[in-house]
Amino acid sequence: MSKLLIAGTVAYDSIETPFEKVDYTLGGAAVYIALAASHYPIDAAIVSVIGSDFEQKHLDLLEAKGIDLEGVETIADQKTFFWSGLYKNDMNSRETLTTELHALAHFNPVVPEAYKNPKIVLLGNLDPSVQMRVLDQLNHKPELVILDTMNYWMNHTPNELDAIIAKTDLLTINDEEARMLSGEYSLVKAAKNILKRGPKYLVIKKGEHGALLFHENEVFFAPALPLEEVYDPTGAGDTFAGGLAGYLSQIKNINFEHIKNAVVHGSNLASFCVERMGVSRMINLEREELVQRLRYFKKLTQFDIHLES
Amino acid sequence: MSKLLIAGTVAYDSIETPFEKVDYTLGGAAVYIALAASHYPIDAAIVSVIGSDFEQKHLDLLEAKGIDLEGVETIADQKTFFWSGLYKNDMNSRETLTTELHALAHFNPVVPEAYKNPKIVLLGNLDPSVQMRVLDQLNHKPELVILDTMNYWMNHTPNELDAIIAKTDLLTINDEEARMLSGEYSLVKAAKNILKRGPKYLVIKKGEHGALLFHENEVFFAPALPLEEVYDPTGAGDTFAGGLAGYLSQIKNINFEHIKNAVVHGSNLASFCVERMGVSRMINLEREELVQRLRYFKKLTQFDIHLES
Numbered sequence: 001m002s003k004l005l006i007a008g009t010v011a012y013d014s015i016e017t018p019f020e021k022v023d024y025t026l027g028g029a030a031v032y033i034a035l036a037a038s039h040y041p042i043d044a045a046i047v048s049v050i051g052s053d054f055e056q057k058h059l060d061l062l063e064a065k066g067i068d069l070e071g072v073e074t075i076a077d078q079k080t081f082f083w084s085g086l087y088k089n090d091m092n093s094r095e096t097l098t099t100e101l102h103a104l105a106h107f108n109p110v111v112p113e114a115y116k117n118p119k120i121v122l123l124g125n126l127d128p129s130v131q132m133r134v135l136d137q138l139n140h141k142p143e144l145v146i147l148d149t150m151n152y153w154m155n156h157t158p159n160e161l162d163a164i165i166a167k168t169d170l171l172t173i174n175d176e177e178a179r180m181l182s183g184e185y186s187l188v189k190a191a192k193n194i195l196k197r198g199p200k201y202l203v204i205k206k207g208e209h210g211a212l213l214f215h216e217n218e219v220f221f222a223p224a225l226p227l228e229e230v231y232d233p234t235g236a237g238d239t240f241a242g243g244l245a246g247y248l249s250q251i252k253n254i255n256f257e258h259i260k261n262a263v264v265h266g267s268n269l270a271s272f273c274v275e276r277m278g279v280s281r282m283i284n285l286e287r288e289e290l291v292q293r294l295r296y297f298k299k300l301t302q303f304d305i306h307l308e309s
Numbered sequence: 310m311s312k313l314l315i316a317g318t319v320a321y322d323s324i325e326t327p328f329e330k331v332d333y334t335l336g337g338a339a340v341y342i343a344l345a346a347s348h349y350p351i352d353a354a355i356v357s358v359i360g361s362d363f364e365q366k367h368l369d370l371l372e373a374k375g376i377d378l379e380g381v382e383t384i385a386d387q388k389t390f391f392w393s394g395l396y397k398n399d400m401n402s403r404e405t406l407t408t409e410l411h412a413l414a415h416f417n418p419v420v421p422e423a424y425k426n427p428k429i430v431l432l433g434n435l436d437p438s439v440q441m442r443v444l445d446q447l448n449h450k451p452e453l454v455i456l457d458t459m460n461y462w463m464n465h466t467p468n469e470l471d472a473i474i475a476k477t478d479l480l481t482i483n484d485e486e487a488r489m490l491s492g493e494y495s496l497v498k499a500a501k502n503i504l505k506r507g508p509k510y511l512v513i514k515k516g517e518h519g520a521l522l523f524h525e526n527e528v529f530f531a532p533a534l535p536l537e538e539v540y541d542p543t544g545a546g547d548t549f550a551g552g553l554a555g556y557l558s559q560i561k562n563i564n565f566e567h568i569k570n571a572v573v574h575g576s577n578l579a580s581f582c583v584e585r586m587g588v589s590r591m592i593n594l595e596r597e598e599l600v601q602r603l604r605y606f607k608k609l610t611q612f613d614i615h616l617e618s
Contacts, residue, residue: 089494090494185398185399186536186537186538186539187535188535188536188537189537189538206518209515209518209519210518210519210530210532212535219535219609220609220610220612221519221532221535221609221610222612223519223530223532223610226496226497226521226528226530227495227497228495228497228498229495229498230495257613260611260612261612261613261614263612264612264614265614294614295614297614298612298614300528300529300530301529301530301532301610301612302569303529303531303569303570303572303573303607303610304566304570305570305573305574305603305604305606305607
């Protein structure tokens with residue numbers, strides 16, 4: 001089967017929303033990405049780092065989903081990366097309460113031999129120089145390098161970020177980050193600017209407003225599912241990227257049409273992710289639920305344009 | 310041909326954007342609505358009021374578009390309703406500088422005999438009691454009563470607004486107004502609440518993020534056109550409603566599928582409206598441009614969902 005290499009954090013998270021509070025729950029970009037990608041018939045591996053406190057049951061859980069963990073290093077005298085955050089009433093503003101790097105500060109990514117020729121590599125949000133060290137270990141350029149990043153790296157390591165963006169085929173960022181990265185308010189102008197820096201494809205994530213995919217002079221608008229309640233937005237962006245990468249990993253000769261479909265698959269998975277706290281919804285998600293909601297996404301946006309005259 | 314009755318303001322506007330400033334330019338909800346609707350093969354009439362300062366060339370312009378002005382009353386010793394507004398850099402925040410009612414304060418709507426049995430009536434943003442006086446003059450319930458309103462009436466005349474909403478088939482409001490009207494933050498919950506008050510259909514306008522159409526348990530998500538630059542947002546919501554109503558006026562036995570298409574037609578017209586100051590783009594808009602952009606809207610949202618396994 002086609003191989004997807006995922007680099008990113010494995011973490012414990014404490015999350016508080018208006019509905020519920022959970023402590024030290026399994027999280028991290030690579031975990032959300034891999035769980036989303038595991039819904040597709042592909043081989044996926046994580047390159048990451050954990051501390052000695054990381055529980056065996058969580059390793060077992062990921063391995064039971066078919067995720068290769070050979071590239072996950074355990075650092076003996078460190079704890080696992082910890083993040084805690086608080087969501088306010090409208091769920092659109094997130095406050096990060098704590099970021100404790102622990103083992104992540106010592107992350108020296110080592111790509112397993114079996115994953116040095118992946119079809120796709122997805123570099124989850126990480127220090128851009130760490131992302132680059134992952135790419136540098138590959139034997140050939142993958143068919144698609146997908147990059148996720150965030151505003152922190154735009155402010156703190158802009159040169160390293162530029163270098164990794166130049167090697168990226170598909171970049172996913174949110175609307176505010178696209179504006180920050182490009183200096184353009186209009187997302188159409190921002191996309192034009194960013195597509196000149198390396199990526200052939202740009203996905204701008206707009207949360208509840210869906211996502212825009214840009215490629216050359218083409219644009220595609222993918223809806224978000226209108227939800228009664230967002231229970232916990234943590235990991236939605238990673239899940240989106242994981243669904244997108246998982247879908248594409250099984251596709252031959254990836255083109256714009258495939259990437260449009262992949263954006264919908266990513267949105268579909270993200271719509272499940274936010275229905276429960278942390279990764280809990282992703283663990284029990286059945287294929288039939290996925291397929292049914294994909295049909296709903298299709299229905300949500302279908303229309304005719306005939307002019308009756 | 311099918312008849313569309315439009316009630317709303319006819320105005321002079323002064324508009325300042327980061328790009329340009331125009332003074333005393335033709336505006337008003339009924340003008341934007343009628344110009345949008347005039348792109349469809351229907352008969353349309355405006356019920357409104359103007360002052361003695363209203364220029365003949367503007368009456369001529371509207372009549373040249375086939376818009377019936379018998380229901381537009383001129384009040385001799387008054388000026389035409391005047392509005393001025395300022396758009397800040399991001400074009401998303403509008404500041405109203407002046408609202409001078411003048412003739413509008415004396416508006417006593419009189420529906421022309423020829424329009425007392427319209428197929429559709431579109432009640433543009435106005436005092437809800439004035440909107441009701443228009444409905445009261447009709448001989449039969451139209452096939453569709455479309456209502457546009459705004460936050461001002463939710464705050465100032467909630468009972469009168471409730472009464473007109475109860476007689477509405479299709480309500481168009483923006484996302485903030487939907488939240489205010491329902492007391493629900495989630496737009497899905499807001500829609501459920503509002504659909505219990507009378508309307509069979511609810512369109513929630515989200516500006517650059519598109520529009521959501523709700524009907525019973527169905528939802529449809531219409532994209533906005535990703536634009537490089539919004540030049541002047543004035544009248545975009547009215548133009549949306551006018552395109553929607555114009556499209557539907559030519560449709561037999563209107564159902565949810567038709568209304569989905571109508572929302573796209575409305576979005577299409579609104580995307581042109583914002584390209585120039587005031588109504589200028591709407592006056593010179595050619596049918597071929599409309600059709601071409603409709604095809605673009607279709608392409609913007611088309612995707613497949615096949616799971617390749």
